[in-house]
Amino acid sequence: MTIDWAAMERHCRALLPARAVVAAAQELLAYDCDGLTLHRAQPPLVVLPETTEQVAAILRLCHRRGVPFLARGSGTGLSGGALAETEALVIATSRMRSILDVDLANRRITVQPGVINGWVTRAVAGDGFYYAPDPSSQVVCSIGGNVAENSGGVHCLKYGVTSNHVLEMEVVLPDGTVTTLGSGLAETPELDLRGVFIGSEGTLGIATAITLRLLRAPQSVAVLLADFTAMEAAGEAVRLVTAAGVLPAGMEIMDNFTINAVDDLFGRDEYPRDAAAVLLIELDGQEREVTAAVEIAGELCRQAGARTIRRASSEADRALLWKGRKSAFAAVGRITPTYYVQDGVVPRSALPGVLAAIEELSRRYELPVANVFHAGDGNLHPLILYRADEPGVIERVQELGAEILRLCIDAGGSITGEHGVGSDKRCYLDWMFAPDDLATMRLVREAFDPAGLANPGKIFPTPRSCGESARRQVAHRHIKVEHHLPKEAAEVEQRDVESLASLDVF
């Protein structure tokens, strides 16, 4: 179907405040990719709503005219989720940045989706509270994006990922209906559709208000930095600490390449430059509990072969040690014009073997790979460095990325830990799931979005991008859908179209 984008622009301008529609080619350039710069596609039109009502009006317009759309937060996603690879209206939430309610008595806060992750803690830190999920991109990424990707972060080892911290969401469904998923209460009897929506990468609708759980800031926090002359030893330290029953708030490893990139970025020798790996361990809780855990973790690092162990001496020192880890991607970005971040998961015990295999692959493909990862969760982030102007390099980079994911699956892991599937990994989904599993997931998606307008082409393999295997899956799905989707679904949609058609603006 051909979309009349000039008409769409007119309708959007009628529904939104002045300067909320972006249609000039040079301005649209800013939306041509997310954090995965390997793939680019300029959208035909971008809108910047400020309220739920405006988002709902835009989605009703899209539904009425059969126009695909996708939400965009800060565009830091690393799997192409916010990429308009097929023509779609981009609905950016960057003007939905209000904190709507702070309820300290019940330890919750309600925010618009464009609110930046780090702002949530900033809003309540003075009262001794914080928001636990802390992606390394937390100074720029949005809560809406975190919800869509079910983002993790350094502290998710102990405190859980985004889905463990979202109590309630106001969501606009793809037909423009506004609904609420979840509840501010701890327990409610309904189906957990909140859990279905979180991590659905914008394919089920747009979250327009999110109520988050707040935690009390811990009484005491300690950060240890242990350095090792072999990556295997750092992996062994992670294994020993976990096996001893110590649950750190975070355990992160950086390899030699990343250590030097970070030290260069800040122009100092914060991490030992000759170490094969450094392990950062954060321990938090009551004073006495932390003191004991520091003793145990330090001793176990020594047993694993740590060369030195340093304990951050002050809050500023602690922040400095984490700043290096959280700036790792930026630091690598300084020494290469482009890199491709992978995001695989392996059982912790498989870490040393998988890292050695990645090193071997890096040599074979003649592409440097930097490793920085959430070691406690077994969540790897190999960064493949390349120059986009080298002939044939993109194919090599993608093949290497795929081989790394294959390694993760073969080790009993997953093709994504926290960055989502997006457009980048959809062709690998059938490495993990049988056609029946995929068909069931597609049915859930279709229950929310029968017309397939929300973030089209994402997550699931498509014949256009993934070829024959996807074609077989789609055929499989059609059999299921015809079997299960009641006739009423089509009737409901028809009623919607008729009621919307009566509105003047259309």
Ligand SMILES: Cc1cc2nc3c(=O)[nH]c(=O)nc-3n(C[C@H](O)[C@H](O)[C@H](O)COP(=O)(O)OP(=O)(O)OC[C@H]3O[C@@H](n4cnc5c(N)ncnc54)[C@H](O)[C@@H]3O)c2cc1C
């Ligand atoms: C340097 C760097 C470090 C990173 N570190 C981490 C990390 O430690 N942990 C981690 O998990 N991720 C990390 N990421 C990835 C990324 O920051 C997260 O996935 C983040 O949640 C994306 O948020 P965003 O606002 O940028 O979303 P976008 O990139 O704009 O969008 C991501 C997806 O969310 C959807 N979406 C956005 N808003 C909404 C909404 N309101 N309703 C429904 N769908 C929506 C989009 O359609 C898209 O599919 C990192 C990225 C970078 C660049």
